[in-house]
């Protein structure tokens with residue numbers, strides 16, 4: 001089977017790596033890919049993964065690539081092509097593609113859409129309202145004493161959320177988005193939510209339009225600095241499963257969030273086939289959804305796919321064919337991913353630093369180094385973006401997986417490399433209690 005993966009980050013490297021293990025994948029493309037993806041080969045016939053230098057948002061060039069190479073299945077990694085309607089476009093041309101269509105992708109591409117949906121269908125979430133004018137927005141922020149999250153409605157590269165702790169901060173955030181148009185049209189509508197306190201976790205559920213299959217919990221580390229300080233990033237590390245929900249509690253979360261979500265989709269004729277990734281806060285009043293994403297998290301995908309025992313191609317096809325009821329994703333052990341990023345990230349970063357030690361680190365047991373912003377320069381692998389590598393380890397326990405991941409990180413060097421040394425620390429603290 002000929003498969004094409006769209007995207008170029010650590011998540012897409014993990015998707016490619018796992019699909020490459022499927023005995024049914026005989027040709028695998030990635031657009032645009034990265035240096036790590038280009039070094040993978042297929043278990044079925046040892047042929048190399050081919051990268052095509054087409055950006056993930058150039059839908060027509062991607063369509064031509066898929067048609068020219070008889071691609072049987074396209075798998076979409078990032079949010080942007082989904083929001084642009086890549087699934088609708090490919091389907092109009094008779095091509096099979098994994099991911100939600102444009103309407104279903106609104107769960108991520110419009111926070112106002114999600115918020116209305118959650119309220120209408122009784123999904124627990126933060127108290128919130130949607131605004132296009134600064135005056136009423138500030139009045140609502142005042143009702144919350146300025147302690148609120150101000151969110152751009154549309155996609156804003158993960159930067160469209162400002163957490164406020166005073167009326168002054170909230171006023172500035174509202175003005176930045178609605179008056180200053182800091183996020184362009186993405187911020188011409190905003191959602192204001194009460195600020196929730198608790199432990200934040202990531203949920204992921206495959207969906208075939210009717211049935212959902214919930215994965216174990218994961219936790220991302222969004223801030224750049226140790227102990228969750230400094231600005232938000234795309235995610236500096238993740239692990240799964242977390243110790244914060246027992247299997248019984250996870251079942252309750254599924255009943256509280258996924259059941260009404262599924263029922264709501266059915267009522268509204270939304271055909272969601274792909275993976276739903278709710279960001280959830282475990283508050284004193286129970287779990288509450290902060291936001292929905294309509295794709296795999298990055299770096300959550302790296303830990304999930306490292307531990308996944310089930311054939312990924314089978315699962316993705318089940319999403320498209322309505323066959324998830326008969327499929328159960330199985331995971332083994334505990335996985336930890338530590339992201340190594342370029343100097344300056346999440347702000348402006350340089351490129352072209354030579355990365356040393358990759359081969360030595362890769363030889364360690366139960367380690368996989370997923371590439372994100374990397375490129376090949378002759379015999380060297382060099383940095384080419386903000387998040388550079390996702391060093392991922394499996395272990396029998398969380399402590400073992402963590403030790404393995406950090407041992408691998410210690411073998412890798414590039415100028416200005418930054419990483420957090422407290423990935424999974426909250427869970428390890430819990431384990432020691």
Ligand code: AMP
Nearest residue numbers: 126149161193194195196222279290291
């Ligand atoms: P989002 O893109 O909506 O997930 O927001 C980015 C990050 O901001 C989340 O991962 C949370 O850490 C934080 N956040 C968002 N909304 C809230 C909220 N209502 N209360 C507390 N933290 C929030």
Ligand code: GLY
Nearest residue numbers: 220235297298299
């Ligand atoms: N892990 C954060 C994200 O993928 O949005």
